[in-house]
Amino acid sequence: MRHWTVLMLAMGIAWQANGQAKLSVKWEELTAEDFKAAISKSQGTCLLPFGILEKHGPHLPLGTDLLNVRYVAEHAAQQEYAVIFPQYFAGQIFEAKHQPGTIAYSAELQLRLLQETTDEMARNGCKKVVIVNGHGGNEHLLPYFAQAQLDKPHDYVVYVQWGHEATKKVGGPKLEPDWHAGDSETSNTLATHPNLVHMDRAKNESGADQKRVHLPDSVYTGIWWYARFPNHYSGDGSTATKEQGEADLESWINTVVRAIKAIKADDQSLKLQNEFYQQSEHPLATAQ
Numbered sequence: 001m002r003h004w005t006v007l008m009l010a011m012g013i014a015w016q017a018n019g020q021a022k023l024s025v026k027w028e029e030l031t032a033e034d035f036k037a038a039i040s041k042s043q044g045t046c047l048l049p050f051g052i053l054e055k056h057g058p059h060l061p062l063g064t065d066l067l068n069v070r071y072v073a074e075h076a077a078q079q080e081y082a083v084i085f086p087q088y089f090a091g092q093i094f095e096a097k098h099q100p101g102t103i104a105y106s107a108e109l110q111l112r113l114l115q116e117t118t119d120e121m122a123r124n125g126c127k128k129v130v131i132v133n134g135h136g137g138n139e140h141l142l143p144y145f146a147q148a149q150l151d152k153p154h155d156y157v158v159y160v161q162w163g164h165e166a167t168k169k170v171g172g173p174k175l176e177p178d179w180h181a182g183d184s185e186t187s188n189t190l191a192t193h194p195n196l197v198h199m200d201r202a203k204n205e206s207g208a209d210q211k212r213v214h215l216p217d218s219v220y221t222g223i224w225w226y227a228r229f230p231n232h233y234s235g236d237g238s239t240a241t242k243e244q245g246e247a248d249l250e251s252w253i254n255t256v257v258r259a260i261k262a263i264k265a266d267d268q269s270l271k272l273q274n275e276f277y278q279q280s281e282h283p284l285a286t287a288q
């Protein structure tokens, strides 16, 4: 009993020396009072990990992108504190509407919801909103959204973080292209959520490029993905390893940590945005 009391006292002292209990990085886990402290600790830097709900081959969960990007954001924010917005998956995924479980909101709603979400984040002190993208289909949506912030004044900056340094390939040759539910994404999920990966089903469908449309690289058409990967599978998940996933996640997490540090240090973007908004009110007054 005495032992226990001493232990409790020691813990109390540690708690007091720290000033406060450790703040969660997750928006939904903070109390209102702790949220204020979290925004201050993060210097107004908040992450919006962006996933999607779509088929991931025959062997990975529908929420693969969401699960993996949140895993990365949470590990990065533990190293470089930032507040993480809850689950977000209202992205561009029209090309998977023929597959079960896809949630594909209209283009108008995608943009409106994202704008109102970042506006609400900013109203709550997130003056640096970092969209951490985990879904390939957002490759045009997110830069467009960030660019559209110049349309009218905002008191915050939207940053889009996407991609990371190449990771050393572990093991033998892989089926290329490896763009969706193939070796890399399956490896990552083996490292983040091993019990959601059904390795025994990875060969149930083909992730090979079916090359059904022949157009020059300079021509874009929306059906290109369906033409090449109708099973919503690109690559071969059966060659995946946890070791490969751990290597990839380490590089992804490090990249996000570096991005958060650089964004915290960035005092130019908001200043220049404000200057730009003012000048765009009166373009004829802009010096030529």
Ligand SMILES: [Zn+2]
Pocket: 056, 064, 065, 134, 135, 136, 180, 181, 185
């Ligand atoms: Zn994915």
